[in-house]
Amino acid sequence: MDKHLEDYSHKRFNILTGEWVLVSPHRSKRPWQGQNEAVNDEKRPEYDESCYLCAGNKRISGDLNPKYTGTYVFTNDFAALQSDSPSFKVNDGLLQAESETGICKVICFSPDHSKSLADMDVPGITEVVKTWQREYKEIGSKDEIKYVQIFENKGAVMGCSNPHPHGQIWSQSSLPNEVSKKDTTQKTYFADKKSSLLGDYLKQELNGDRERIIYENDAFVVLIPFWAVWPFEAMIAPKNQQNSILDMTEKEAELYADAISVLTKVYDKLFNTSFPYSSGIHQAPTDGGDNGHWHWHMSFYPPLLRSATVKKFMVGYEMFGTPQRDITAEGAAQRLRDLL
Amino acid sequence: MDKHLEDYSHKRFNILTGEWVLVSPHRSKRPWQGQNEAVNDEKRPEYDESCYLCAGNKRISGDLNPKYTGTYVFTNDFAALQSDSPSFKVNDGLLQAESETGICKVICFSPDHSKSLADMDVPGITEVVKTWQREYKEIGSKDEIKYVQIFENKGAVMGCSNPHPHGQIWSQSSLPNEVSKKDTTQKTYFADKKSSLLGDYLKQELNGDRERIIYENDAFVVLIPFWAVWPFEAMIAPKNQQNSILDMTEKEAELYADAISVLTKVYDKLFNTSFPYSSGIHQAPTDGGDNGHWHWHMSFYPPLLRSATVKKFMVGYEMFGTPQRDITAEGAAQRLRDLL
Ligand SMILES: O=P(O)(O)O[C@H]1O[C@H](CO)[C@@H](O)[C@H](O)[C@H]1O
Numbered sequence: 279m280d281k282h283l284e285d286y287s288h289k290r291f292n293i294l295t296g297e298w299v300l301v302s303p304h305r306s307k308r309p310w311q312g313q314n315e316a317v318n319d320e321k322r323p324e325y326d327e328s329c330y331l332c333a334g335n336k337r338i339s340g341d342l343n344p345k346y347t348g349t350y351v352f353t354n355d356f357a358a359l360q361s362d363s364p365s366f367k368v369n370d371g372l373l374q375a376e377s378e379t380g381i382c383k384v385i386c387f388s389p390d391h392s393k394s395l396a397d398m399d400v401p402g403i404t405e406v407v408k409t410w411q412r413e414y415k416e417i418g419s420k421d422e423i424k425y426v427q428i429f430e431n432k433g434a435v436m437g438c439s440n441p442h443p444h445g446q447i448w449s450q451s452s453l454p455n456e457v458s459k460k461d462t463t464q465k466t467y468f469a470d471k472k473s474s475l476l477g478d479y480l481k482q483e484l485n486g487d488r489e490r491i492i493y494e495n496d497a498f499v500v501l502i503p504f505w506a507v508w509p510f511e512a513m514i515a516p517k518n519q520q521n522s523i524l525d526m527t528e529k530e531a532e533l534y535a536d537a538i539s540v541l542t543k544v545y546d547k548l549f550n551t552s553f554p555y556s557s558g559i560h561q562a563p564t565d566g567g568d569n570g571h572w573h574w575h576m577s578f579y580p581p582l583l584r585s586a587t588v589k590k591f592m593v594g595y596e597m598f599g600t601p602q603r604d605i606t607a608e609g610a611a612q613r614l615r616d617l618l
Numbered sequence: 619m620d621k622h623l624e625d626y627s628h629k630r631f632n633i634l635t636g637e638w639v640l641v642s643p644h645r646s647k648r649p650w651q652g653q654n655e656a657v658n659d660e661k662r663p664e665y666d667e668s669c670y671l672c673a674g675n676k677r678i679s680g681d682l683n684p685k686y687t688g689t690y691v692f693t694n695d696f697a698a699l700q701s702d703s704p705s706f707k708v709n710d711g712l713l714q715a716e717s718e719t720g721i722c723k724v725i726c727f728s729p730d731h732s733k734s735l736a737d738m739d740v741p742g743i744t745e746v747v748k749t750w751q752r753e754y755k756e757i758g759s760k761d762e763i764k765y766v767q768i769f770e771n772k773g774a775v776m777g778c779s780n781p782h783p784h785g786q787i788w789s790q791s792s793l794p795n796e797v798s799k800k801d802t803t804q805k806t807y808f809a810d811k812k813s814s815l816l817g818d819y820l821k822q823e824l825n826g827d828r829e830r831i832i833y834e835n836d837a838f839v840v841l842i843p844f845w846a847v848w849p850f851e852a853m854i855a856p857k858n859q860q861n862s863i864l865d866m867t868e869k870e871a872e873l874y875a876d877a878i879s880v881l882t883k884v885y886d887k888l889f890n891t892s893f894p895y896s897s898g899i900h901q902a903p904t905d906g907g908d909n910g911h912w913h914w915h916m917s918f919y920p921p922l923l924r925s926a927t928v929k930k931f932m933v934g935y936e937m938f939g940t941p942q943r944d945i946t947a948e949g950a951a952q953r954l955r956d957l958l
């Protein structure tokens with residue numbers, strides 16, 4: 279790698295979003311006198327009677343959870359998107375708005391209140407993967423749903439209000455901002471080169487000096503992308519192009535679960551804490567269009583920077599200018615690799 | 619206003635960035651069981667001997683602050699951008715990077731450790747405005763500086779590590795992401811209509827039912843933009859187009875300080891706490907180009923949603939999809955107006 283990237287402030291280009299990130303490798307020596315995050319790493323019980331996601335318990339809506347044993351999916355009791363609202367458009371001079379309908383669901387990963395993905399075994403995570411596939415397929419098959427966003431907020435610092443292992447799906451009638459950007463870049467590249475933008479990038483990483491690669495198995499690679507924003511941001515992607523998670527074979531679903539397992543475990547080791555993050559899958563829209571240019575991938579955006587209590591704040595400059603990071607992608611990958 | 623916007627999930631278009639925000643007005647009833655922020659509203663002393671920003675004190679770098687009486691500006695001891703680094707480019711297949719140089723400064727707003735902008739009087743804030751003008755002019759006149767980002771992180775929850783009233787300037791050799799977006803939208807509109815995009819929007823707001831306007835004086839308007847992302851996000855802008863803060867007359871600088879004073883005071887009243895936010899000024903780049911399409915404005919992005927301890931988390935869906943808000947811009951403006 280160009281040695282300049284280790285020593286001097288520079289910007290790197292995100293080929294998927296078309297945006298930049300500012301990297302300040304020299305800045306990691308800055309002392310921290312700001313806010314410390316609260317950490318709660320107490321061992322949780324396998325069942326908590328006050329948890330509204332535990333099997334058999336009552337939710338705020340009054341609904342009762344079944345005594346589920348694997349994963350469990352239900353419609354979000356406080357859905358941000360409604361499925362039954364009227365269609366409307368506001369086009370009043372410079373005020374522009376449009377109705378947005380959709381379906382929001384919650385996915386419990388396991389009945390075991392004490393576990394996170396990092397603590398679950400690969401067969402258990404494979405069940406989660408299969409649930410994502412089922413939901414993506416079912417929700418995505420509805421006419422009015424053009425995109426199905428699967429994500430997880432883990433940890434109180436990431437706005438997660440319940441430690442029971444769970445993720446969410448928000449699906450909607452148009453493409454979200456981030457998906458639109460990646461749709462455009464991938465489409466342009468695919469039209470031009472007849473190959474996958476992300477696939478070609480992964481090949482370059484796999485055949486290069488591999489300094490950003492954390493782990494690989496037969497079907498997946500886990501790496502810190504060259505343009506990562508969050509200190510230990512990582513991506514899991516199939517080596518060969520697949521448009522969506524429906525393209526995986528049974529075996530590949532297990533290998534994907536293996537990749538998730540390896541990454542989440544190494545995350546927990548890094549600062550010896552249940553590592554907070556938001557993760558999400560970007561994949562082909564369900565808009566019925568030709569999405570042959572899509573190469574699905576899962577990203578993890580973890581906020582911690584130096585320890586279990588010191589996070590990276592994406593604030594003033596980052597909000598008004600460009601996301602900024604203090605450690606390089608290569609340095610972060612090295613640290614995670616060393617913990618494998 | 620179209621009544622649908624009060625009741626149903628919808629998206630609104632940001633004319634300045636070209637991006638959408640998802641609005642879920644029905645969702646504000648959601649109970650909150652997640653993380654509470656720590657609040658420290660203890661009255662601070664006017665001088666704190668352990669504060670590295672107080673007059674006469676020693677900084678971490680070993681440098682001594684002068685016994686300043688008004689504002690005080692110095693180069694950031696842990697600058698994210700360096701001014702003396704070599705120029706380089708990485709263009710290696712799908713890995714693209716470029717050197718980014720710049721100057722980072724810290725601006726103490728007042729020697730009084732106990733105050734924030736909300737507690738300062740209008741002449742004191744006018745001094746801050748004049749300091750911003752001086753710095754924008756001086757830094758922006760350097761050949762290698764194409765953009766001067768003025769901002770403030772206020773409050774521990776916004777990553778601010780010292781409560782002494784201060785802001786920052788990060789200036790650099792290319793346009794940051796957010797500025798680029800606004801440059802494009804304003805340029806396109808200006809070329810087409812021969813008038814300012816933001817100016818025309820402000821006219822529409824001022825001549826309409828004024829439901830998003832919080833305050834105005836002879837030269838400035840304070841409002842919640844139609845497309846606001848953060849719960850109580852607000853914007854201060856000159857009613858008549860000005861490309862940068864250098865276009866203000868002496869009188870207008872005072873009126874700008876008045877607008878800042880009114881907004882920050884009302885913010886503090888809302889949840890009866892020293893209101894955290896990141897604020898920033900977007901204005902004409904200093905790239906020597908024709909920036910006649912720019913209309914400068916200052917935005918405030920405050921994270922609090924329901925109380926001094928409950929913030930809005932921009933996490934999973936927001937990071938992977940689109941920013942989302944639970945209360946409408948109109949409802950937020952009403953609440954702030956009621957506290958004037
Ligand atoms: O420069 P400070 O105040 O030490 O740091 C704060 O503001 C910077 C600019 O928005 C951010 O990069 C940091 O994450 C934040 O903690």
Ligand SMILES: O=P(O)(O)O[C@H]1O[C@H](CO)[C@@H](O)[C@H](O)[C@H]1O
Nearest residue numbers: 437439930931933934935936942
């Ligand atoms: O849906 P939850 O877990 O209650 O809420 C959490 O995730 C949502 C989706 O990212 C965010 O909009 C909320 O701000 C956050 O607290």
